[in-house]
Amino acid sequence: MSKFWSPLTASLVPYVPGEQPKDKKYIKLNTNENPYPPSPQVLEAIQAVANDDLRLYPDPTCDTLVKKIVQYFELAPNQVFVGNGSDEVLAFAFAAFFNPAKPVTFADITYSFYKVYAEFYQLKADIVPLDEQFKLPLGAFSGRDSGGIVIPNPNAPTAILISLDEIRELLATNPDKVVLIDEAYIDFGGESAAKLVKEYPNLLVVQTLSKSRSLAGLRVGWALGSEELIDGLNRVKNSFNSYTLDRLALAGAVAAFEDEAYFLETTAKVVATREAVAKELRELGFIVTDSAANFVFVSHPDHAAELLFQELRERGVLVRYFKQPRIDQYLRVTVGTGEEMSAFVDALKEIIKR
């Protein structure tokens, strides 16, 4: 331990993101990136602002992007908050809405960054176990003595979706705490809770350009919520860094919202590939959860997931393995292009048929 660290720094167990390998070129199915490039309009927009203006600070309030998001979700400008990827938006939300007096509720199997944020802000975690099928026992999320609820929809890494009716019920039974719905993967088959924002002042919906818009490298995310919640996020953000996105990210993000056709086309391709690969995997004896995301969560009764992970890696295919209770027999596999998924399935066949 460094003598320079604060006790908090010494106690942290930081999040470890999925590997970005540098040794060789893999078929990269481990971090839920989109296999298709961003819209050409995004690239043009970024190139157009790569000029002398980079000398100047960017717009701290990202007005041009907020306007696009406002139009897209039919909300008001004071119901939108923009950040550097949804990870940053989530970090600000944990700081803004949860406090050490009450724990924050989330599932045992969920996006592992929630635990890290809770530790960073010294919040207790109130953990609800998923049921045997990895479904969210929604009833169990209500009536708890907690300060807030965080749910990704669809959940990660299970890929399982909850319905808008279930979210409504959750909001209605928890009117006094913030219910944060993390919709990083919502465009691959779910119905967004964005339309409930006007109705429920305690709902915060968080989305990103990283997955369905192929822009993980640009780092743009946003939150939708009541004016009160957005105000809270701005207070936290402006106490860290008064700027939000850099000029390149801002221009690219605006352009991403202008090419709906491209977004719809690439998303439909990912969904079709997901369905085809899920079918093939089931035929090979895998258990595959019903995915509404751009990844599948799979397990084989006769083959240890860790070994499959290693053998796939040796064959140049990277998937995600979590050495974690309850899911250590599962792999999370990002949906790539049709060709990438064929190579993945071929490699798997070779491994399991030996």
Ligand code: PMP
């Ligand atoms: N939420 C969930 C559930 C995720 O899986 C991810 C991606 N790792 C994120 C949020 C963060 O995405 P980003 O910061 O790229 O917007």
